[in-house]
Amino acid sequence: MTIDINKFSRESKSDFPANKKLKEKLKKTKPRDLDAKFHSLHEEVFEDIDCLNCANCCKTTSPIFIQTDIDRLAKTFRMRSSEFIDEYLFRDPDGDYVLRSAPCPFLGADNKCLVYEDRPKACREYPHTDRKNMLGILDLSLKNTLVCPAVLKIFYEIGKEYRK
Structure with a gap:
């Protein structure tokens, strides 16, 4: 699936207020199955979305580099x-x-990471939608709805149930 970054940018900004309300509702209600929902949707969404067709995260934001990342890349x-x-x-x-x-x-011209095998931990884990304790990183996930089409889609799907 090809990603239209301009369309995604407009949609993510337009959806942000509703996603912010969803995040607040999730934090308040603390659904026990939130990790499972995120993980299931993560798998489903990434069956359709190929990061190499987007790379918006690499084009617009920086990961945090921890010392082991720095040492590995320096080497x-x-x-x-x-x-x-x-x-x-x-x-x-x-x-x-x-x-x-x-x-x-x-980031290469083909959207491939030139240091893929040695990339920072934050890049390896991005967009963090398959981690444990999703409730604890909902603020980060909300920010990522503005960067990653997959995260926006996951929020949309979760919102179907919780925005009622």
């Missing part, structure tokens, strides 16, 4: 960790290491 590039930090990263207002620029400098 890949045969650099010292401090050199990798100086060349690619900076500390954001929260004190986390993030990329200096967008799109990601490791």
